Amino acid sequence: MNAIDTTAQAADAAARALADTAPALRAKALVAFADALTANADELVALAMDETGLAEARLRGELKRTAVQLRLFAETVVDGTYLDVRIDRADPGFALGPRPDVRSGNEPIGPVLNFAAGNFPFAFSVAGGDTASALAAGNPVVVKAHPGHPRLAARTAEIGAAALEAAGLPTGTLQLVEGVENGVAMLKHPLIKAASFTGSLRGGRALADIAAARPAPIPFYGELGSVNPVFATPAAIAARGPEFAAGLAASVGGSAGQLCTKPGLVFLPAGHGLDEAIAAAAAAEEHRMLDPRIAAGYRDGRDSILSAPGVRLVAEGSVRIDDDGQGWVTPTIAAVPLDVFRPHPDALLAECFGPITILVESPEDADYADLLETLFEGELTVAVHRADGDDVTRLVRAAARRAGRVLFDGWPTGVAVTPAMQHGGPWPATTLGGTSVGTAAIARFVRAVAYQNAPQDVLPPALRDDNPWDVPQRIAPAGESTTWGDRISAGA
């Protein structure tokens, strides 16, 4: 048995034990994981600073967010709404003949493989949202470490596995593999039942194709990137121009623009008059990019944008590659007239991962809704800046068709970790839908199982009449089903 087999077998054994754990135990273990991260923050943040070049304040905030996220999932587990328990009591008078007692609830899907991201060494890595949601659902997790922070990944996995085990979860609940080859081998392993990924379109597509081509295909939840267009009405710019300029620069430059929700195209009226305000707000100290590969990609992408026809510079910014190949950057803000951009949008539409954005300077009467639907396929976010009196209904409906999150008078970076958050959208924003931020992320890693005419003593606790875990149960009583549809045909 090779190392991949050993890891997969350990995950499978853990899956069986985990599936029978009480929610309170799993919740306690998630909180213990959070506490262990917090207790080791100094060591972990120092490692992360060294390996990623991200700033200390950002990393301390990210670690805190990661710990809060684990706690939030602990609450989600004990709350039990995610189990979607449905109880249809036996109904001898059912319209289609006697109906048996049928009960269903979500159960863990099985071992999950999580490909960690490079740009969030805590929040989308070993201890991140994909791991937290898969664990919360009762699945063991194998994390494929990101090569950008190998020592941090190993140390986080060590701390996490110890905390989970000390809290009473089985050995094998959290494991790590390293290297592309091992990641692919694990993705192909029959004992892996689902995978998650945050990263590039190219890498994500390659892995999604592998998952789909397995003898037994598995769901592959990839978050592959996004341009995150912003649409600002003339009235919004007139009312809040300086605030808009400052917010834009902060959203583009934060974390050196290495965020999947960085705004990449900003549609605003041609006469915005904000060049100076934007240039001033974009002025910043050099920030190191995550790694040499990303720096080289950013340099090339930026060159390509700046050499496109009709593009002018609002804030030039800079890219400097040092002797180690590391890239040092300040934000670049470019601009292009809509009538130049629109006939040949492709050069400017690809996601450029780094601190750059393009202002698309548009006539006052530009049809933003039409532009959005024509130019974009699937986005994590669409932002709308408007003022009182603007009718943005058509634009908002178009945005909902193209994106997972529609936000108003703000910026897409800084994704709130809350029950309602949706971080995922139509392809290529995500491969399969679902969200990788917020408690709804847990739904990706469960599947429903129904029990028909089951004796109480073999039912999962959540489905029992005595409901020992005190979870929400949606009960369809006998008799109610005989009236299905009558209410509607009579009343409408």
Add this chain to the structure above:
Amino acid sequence: MNAIDTTAQAADAAARALADTAPALRAKALVAFADALTANADELVALAMDETGLAEARLRGELKRTAVQLRLFAETVVDGTYLDVRIDRADPGFALGPRPDVRSGNEPIGPVLNFAAGNFPFAFSVAGGDTASALAAGNPVVVKAHPGHPRLAARTAEIGAAALEAAGLPTGTLQLVEGVENGVAMLKHPLIKAASFTGSLRGGRALADIAAARPAPIPFYGELGSVNPVFATPAAIAARGPEFAAGLAASVGGSAGQLCTKPGLVFLPAGHGLDEAIAAAAAAEEHRMLDPRIAAGYRDGRDSILSAPGVRLVAEGSVRIDDDGQGWVTPTIAAVPLDVFRPHPDALLAECFGPITILVESPEDADYADLLETLFEGELTVAVHRADGDDVTRLVRAAARRAGRVLFDGWPTGVAVTPAMQHGGPWPATTLGGTSVGTAAIARFVRAVAYQNAPQDVLPPALRDDNPWDVPQRIAPAGESTTWGDRISAGA
């Protein structure tokens, strides 16, 4: 523009209009569809009898079930729980900094392509569960007609489209395409956003691969077949032998065994003594199979089972192919000792679509849980027959890992259409999970969209504070989120 384009464009146009319809209107239209089926039952059933060879009583029952199913989805639409509305109010005191107002709810995924099945000309065809759930979610549907009942498919689509349009839904809400080539072309069309399928493993896999290989992949919900193993304890057979024999024969022979939930392997104690009872119960008149291709496949599959080593006949049954190539069958019940079956299970493990089952005669102390996990990968159902005093806990947990529905002291055929029903299991029972029977089927055809800091007047009605559709809203008030996880760490 070719015919496929025209159909896809019409579906896309309908999708936009449908997404803005009120639930009450959609519900009324589903009820109108149900009423139109019922009003045209004589004509539709006569067509179905002629094209499929299924018996009148079965077809009348299936049409009724299909109409009830549409009504049930009408109730689901107005109930609104499926929208999964979450409202997280703005929280200035959130642990991670001020939290915006975030609200999310499910919205329609877009035009759905539904590959109709041959064995349920109503319930899994033009007006079936996939169509009903996609329409309920607010999506237009393009049905790829099954070649086994082309006239029925065309007539059902005509009746359905007229009823939906008369009720106020847009033209293009329900359309039909015919032929494999057109089905594949539609599956590849960029305006199609999801697909569903019920049929063979081979056909379903081929279509799933096409869906996954698109430039923009889409979810493909296939239900590909199942062996539906049954496990009967010695005590169950001792207590209810004759009842067991009768139920088995009815479940295997009904609809000439052409059901995805037909029990294909039945594990029971070797000394069951039920040969005569089973043979008597299996005696039946000849029943026509659906079409010549299925008949030929059944004949070959049956031959292969009966020629496997150690197989004996309990009820021989018959297959007769007439001059038109149609197959006429009566149920076949075979038996094999576990110790012969287990070393070479493959010949007997493949689904044989038709009225045949295999009794696996096992020692009294056979480890059913181990057999289940070793032999089976993913099943729609596992049935457990037991008596008071039997401890079947391990077997049930194994069944839940391998199947979507675990049923007790009964037979898997006759799937109840209820909110808790789960008709889908791990691969190859289904491609992606989810259920194609019951109201939870609607979840396959929606995706969540979040709105952040949105003005009330541009929010979808379901997310508004005044909640005009009166749907369930899960509200996380400001302040509550600051205590996430504390409850657990303090209490545990």
